[in-house]
Amino acid sequence: MVRRRILAPLALVGLLAAVVVPAQAASRKPQHKTAGVVDYAFTPAKLTVTPGSKITWKWADGNSTSHDVKLVSAPKGVKKFTSPTYTAGVSFSKQLKTAGTYRFICSYHITMRETITVK
Ligand SMILES: [Cu+2]
Incomplete structure (x- = not known):
């Protein structure tokens, strides 16, 4: 007993x-999230993912203007990147490994901003 x-x-x-x-x-676990690149906005404007997650930006089929995705602010040690410039129906992916805040803009439209938090 x-x-x-x-x-x-x-x-x-x-x-x-x-x-x-x-x-x-x-x-x-790392996630796979999709972010929209539509005319004059990133959707969603704010996103939170786990370290190692893959982000796929999709240029909307209906876009009539060209956009890119430019990383302008990143955690220390992270290499900044800019996607090619596309208009519609294309996608671009990146893995975000380091925890911290990533801020993106479109080089052509200063009002297009997106913040991705990795934690
Ligand atoms: Cu743009």
Whole structure:
């Protein structure tokens, strides 16, 4: 009976760990998010993803004006990049590995801004 009294709480801890740990691990996994590049806006304007997530910017089919995605502010050590200039029906992807705040603009339209937080 002594053995059973010790094992029961241990079994409960094991059960809780099995339930809680995978849920946390799953939420920290890199994600794949799509961001829209539409005429004069990035959608959404704000996005939060986990480290290592891949962002795919999609230029909307209905666009009539050219846009790019230019990283203007990034966490320390992150190399800035600018996508090619496209008008419609194309996409461009980048993986954001380092935690921090990434600010994007369109080189041609100063009002087009997007902030992606990696954490
Ligand atoms: Cu633009």
